[in-house]
Amino acid sequence: MSDPQPPASPANDVSRDQAEDAVRVLLRWAGEDPAREGLLDTPKRVAKAYRDWFSGYQLDPDEYLARTFKEVCGYDEMIVLRDIEFESHCEHHMAPIIGKAHVGYLPNGKVVGISKLARVVDAYAKRFQVQEKMTAQIANCIERALQPLGVGVVIEGAHECMTTRGVHKRGVSMITSKMLGSFREDARTRAEFLQFIDVGPGR
Ligand SMILES: Nc1nc2c(ncn2[C@@H]2O[C@H](COP(=O)(O)OP(=O)(O)OP(=O)(O)O)[C@@H](O)[C@H]2O)c(=O)[nH]1
Numbered sequence: 001m002s003d004p005q006p007p008a009s010p011a012n013d014v015s016r017d018q019a020e021d022a023v024r025v026l027l028r029w030a031g032e033d034p035a036r037e038g039l040l041d042t043p044k045r046v047a048k049a050y051r052d053w054f055s056g057y058q059l060d061p062d063e064y065l066a067r068t069f070k071e072v073c074g075y076d077e078m079i080v081l082r083d084i085e086f087e088s089h090c091e092h093h094m095a096p097i098i099g100k101a102h103v104g105y106l107p108n109g110k111v112v113g114i115s116k117l118a119r120v121v122d123a124y125a126k127r128f129q130v131q132e133k134m135t136a137q138i139a140n141c142i143e144r145a146l147q148p149l150g151v152g153v154v155i156e157g158a159h160e161c162m163t164t165r166g167v168h169k170r171g172v173s174m175i176t177s178k179m180l181g182s183f184r185e186d187a188r189t190r191a192e193f194l195q196f197i198d199v200g201p202g203r
């Protein structure tokens with residue numbers, strides 16, 4: 001099942017000045033004086049940081065997978081990229097989610113350059129996210145582009161909305177997975193993938 005593609009660049013009628021004004025309002029809401037010398041350039045810096053943290057809205061993940069290689073010496077075994085570090089933000093609190101993604105697929109005649117899988121992870125991570133949604137988006141994107149025999153995506157994320165505020169639980173990892181095709185239907189394929197990525201703090 002493929003999810004509707006979010007637009008590469010959502011309609012955005014907010015000016016840079018308006019964004020900086022919004023930061024000043026939040027500074028005041030926090031109890032600060034935005035006119036204080038140390039904070040004068042902060043709205044500008046935050047607007048610039050947003051362009052970095054949320055650069056995913058300007059990226060089209062499908063484009064990264066458009067260039068495929070048909071012949072890689074007849075390779076038809078599982079390909080896995082594990083420990084892809086990512087930085088994202090939760091859409092509920094706008095707080096960081098820091099973690100690792102593990103991506104695998106069983107090719108069906110088409111493979112991609114491995115860096116492209118990490119680029120797909122980043123293109124979805126650098127948006128406001130829910131971890132379950134991001135996991136499914138990455139898997140669906142790979143399935144759409146490569147039509148492989150199967151895809152597996154496992155994400156481990158630490159949510160700062162749970163560590164620095166709210167319930168204040170440190171060291172908690174959220175683990176999500178999305179398995180498609182043979183990764184979902186064939187227990188041996190799934191087991192091979194899980195063995196390759198060996199998720200968990202013990203490894
Ligand atoms: N399932 C899921 N939940 C998330 C994710 N990121 C944050 N959350 C949770 O979203 C929930 C939002 O709950 P609310 O009760 O609306 O917000 P809140 O009052 O700030 O909740 P607390 O965090 O418990 O203080 C919280 O339980 C968060 O832990 C995510 O990626 N997936």
Ligand SMILES: [Zn+2]
Pocket residue numbers: 090091092093094095159161162
């Ligand atoms: Zn949150």
